[in-house]
Amino acid sequence: MDEMAGHTANSSSALEKLRQLLQQDDIQPDLALPTERELAERFAVGRREIRRALNVLEEEGRIWRKQGKGTFVGPAAPVQPLQxxxxxxxxxxxxxxxxxxxxxxxxxxxxxxxxxxxxxxxxxxxxxxxxxxxxxxxxxxxxxxxxxxxxxxxxxxxxxxxxxxxxxxxxxxxxxxxxxxxxxxxxxxxxxxxxxxxxxxxxxxxxxxxxxxxxxxxxxxxxxxxxxxxxxxxxxxxx
Amino acid sequence: MDEMAGHTANSSSALEKLRQLLQQDDIQPDLALPTERELAERFAVGRREIRRALNVLEEEGRIWRKQGKGTFVGPAAPVQPLQxxxxxxxxxxxxxxxxxxxxxxxxxxxxxxxxxxxxxxxxxxxxxxxxxxxxxxxxxxxxxxxxxxxxxxxxxxxxxxxxxxxxxxxxxxxxxxxxxxxxxxxxxxxxxxxxxxxxxxxxxxxxxxxxxxxxxxxxxxxxxxxxxxxxxxxxxxxx
The missing domain is CATH 1.20.120.530 (GntR ligand-binding domain-like)
Structure with missing residues (x-):
């Protein structure tokens, strides 16, 4: 990752992107999310930032993780922001x-x-x-x-x-x-x-x-x- | 104008569209605006709605009208909303x-x-x-x-x-x-x-x-x- 990307991509922006991903129409409970590495690549942020953002989503109950199996979509948020x-x-x-x-x-x-x-x-x-x-x-x-x-x-x-x-x-x-x-x-x-x-x-x-x-x-x-x-x-x- | 357009196009939405027009980059003070008829066509609203919305903008000082000459852009608003x-x-x-x-x-x-x-x-x-x-x-x-x-x-x-x-x-x-x-x-x-x-x-x-x-x-x-x-x-x- 170049220096610029390293500078601009913090965990908060990774979280924002993951929230948007979870709000997409085709995202259903129990769907498997891409791996941390794939998410890091897709959003052009570091794997550490992805992992940290996933911790927040896990605490919120929006995703759940199963050891050795990956990360899965949890129930939808009770309140979704509007576009x-x-x-x-x-x-x-x-x-x-x-x-x-x-x-x-x-x-x-x-x-x-x-x-x-x-x-x-x-x-x-x-x-x-x-x-x-x-x-x-x-x-x-x-x-x-x-x-x-x-x-x-x-x-x-x-x-x-x-x-x-x-x-x-x-x-x-x-x-x-x-x-x-x-x-x-x-x-x-x-x-x-x-x-x-x-x-x-x-x-x-x-x-x-x-x-x-x-x-x-x-x-x-x-x-x-x-x-x-x-x-x-x-x-x-x-x- | 069909009934649907007549129903949905009120003066408030005409005003909103005119505000957006006045915020465009190429709009400068003293520029002549299109005629009421042209504006009505462009925004698909009635001429009455355009005229009413122009009244508001004139009161706000965003535009000024000169009898027989048309409508002109006034000074820029002191506060512009962000996108x-x-x-x-x-x-x-x-x-x-x-x-x-x-x-x-x-x-x-x-x-x-x-x-x-x-x-x-x-x-x-x-x-x-x-x-x-x-x-x-x-x-x-x-x-x-x-x-x-x-x-x-x-x-x-x-x-x-x-x-x-x-x-x-x-x-x-x-x-x-x-x-x-x-x-x-x-x-x-x-x-x-x-x-x-x-x-x-x-x-x-x-x-x-x-x-x-x-x-x-x-x-x-x-x-x-x-x-x-x-x-x-x-x-x-x-x-």
Missing amino acids: LQDLPQQSNLLEVMEARIQLEPGLARLAALRASKEQIALMQRLLERMHNITLNDSDQHELWDSAFHRAIAEAAGNRLMLSLFDAIDAVRREPAWQHLRVQARTPARLENYDHHHVRLVQHIAARQPVEAAQAMREHLLALQQALLEAINVGDEELP | LQDLPQQSNLLEVMEARIQLEPGLARLAALRASKEQIALMQRLLERMHNITLNDSDQHELWDSAFHRAIAEAAGNRLMLSLFDAIDAVRREPAWQHLRVQARTPARLENYDHHHVRLVQHIAARQPVEAAQAMREHLLALQQALLEAINVGDEELP
């Missing part, structure tokens, strides 16, 4: 709401610390645009609401988190979920969300990170609640 | 630490609510494995520490958030950052992290979501602090 390129096809609205509740308060917190005056002015302009949308125009609601939340994500100033926001937002936009989002949208709720948005921008403009995070959390919890209620109403009314 | 497929090449360790501080406390919170007994037993086994690693073996530290944090992410039971965790963790693993992580690792700090990890698992096992989130936050803040100190020590000691 980020293909999120909208794989995730769902409830998962998105939960992820937003974890991610966006932190974005609001950072935005309170980092938003430029220009970015705050943009948030305020987006708020005004949202005031003037008629209830029935759900396309416009989705559009400007998404732009508003994205303006906060952008003002947080962390490109990594902005890309995570975009990945999540792509699921939210998925047309198949729109009817549920429309059902959850009532005049009273929209007015409530409007108050949340205004308060959120006030805290960001006043450089109050804790309050901004809290306002975002409350807003998203209200959205989640509305969504759950819309789902339950559906249950009761259908025959 | 998730290529994060390790584009992000950096400080950005990762910040993103982890926002994401992982939420994962610990959900893990306290959702971890199965089996998943908690795995966290405890991973803790024990970490006890027995010698200080100098940074490859082993990275490997088992990453597996420990991933076990919590997996126990949180949200596939979307697990995939975000994996995307972030891939940056952390990037070999180019390893020397800084090694510098920040001292026996006293490792012992401290060990206490954090133990406390974290205790709170998860005791189903204490608030305390688990808080323990994770403190742990990551300590890691961030150690990293910043390692960077500053480097400054002072170099000629």
Whole structure:
């Protein structure tokens, strides 16, 4: 192995590659894995790194080893990560709401610390645009609401988190979920969300990170609640 | 346009596509954009959806329109999202630490609510494995520490958030950052992290979501602090 490969190939990257291998469709429990030597060659890492990564997978129960027989695939992981390129096809609205509740308060917190005056002015302009949308125009609601939340994500100033926001937002936009989002949208709720948005921008403009995070959390919890209620109403009314 | 296209192509997805267009390398300020009709055709959405999405971009200052002349590219966005497929090449360790501080406390919170007994037993086994690693073996530290944090992410039971965790963790693993992580690792700090990890698992096992989130936050803040100190020590000691 050349020096470069020796430098870049650590056990952690070997583990990442083995995890991807175990997630492939044709991998079934009790299947024999290639030997350590073959795996080392395939992934261009050292045999020591492969062995160490296999130790982790064995501890996790994803593989098992039988002396003199080799390494075998264990039961599938209870939770499989999604392919980020293909999120909208794989995730769902409830998962998105939960992820937003974890991610966006932190974005609001950072935005309170980092938003430029220009970015705050943009948030305020987006708020005004949202005031003037008629209830029935759900396309416009989705559009400007998404732009508003994205303006906060952008003002947080962390490109990594902005890309995570975009990945999540792509699921939210998925047309198949729109009817549920429309059902959850009532005049009273929209007015409530409007108050949340205004308060959120006030805290960001006043450089109050804790309050901004809290306002975002409350807003998203209200959205989640509305969504759950819309789902339950559906249950009761259908025959 | 057929009914299917009319159904799936909303203004939000038109906006997403226009954002991607504006992020392309060959897009420069003051460049004229294609006409609304051409954009509608290219993205297979309605002209109304294109016009609405352009309204958002105009409000954001990403484009400007001149009556009778067309639509032009404005200044670049201050913060560009990263391509998730290529994060390790584009992000950096400080950005990762910040993103982890926002994401992982939420994962610990959900893990306290959702971890199965089996998943908690795995966290405890991973803790024990970490006890027995010698200080100098940074490859082993990275490997088992990453597996420990991933076990919590997996126990949180949200596939979307697990995939975000994996995307972030891939940056952390990037070999180019390893020397800084090694510098920040001292026996006293490792012992401290060990206490954090133990406390974290205790709170998860005791189903204490608030305390688990808080323990994770403190742990990551300590890691961030150690990293910043390692960077500053480097400054002072170099000629």
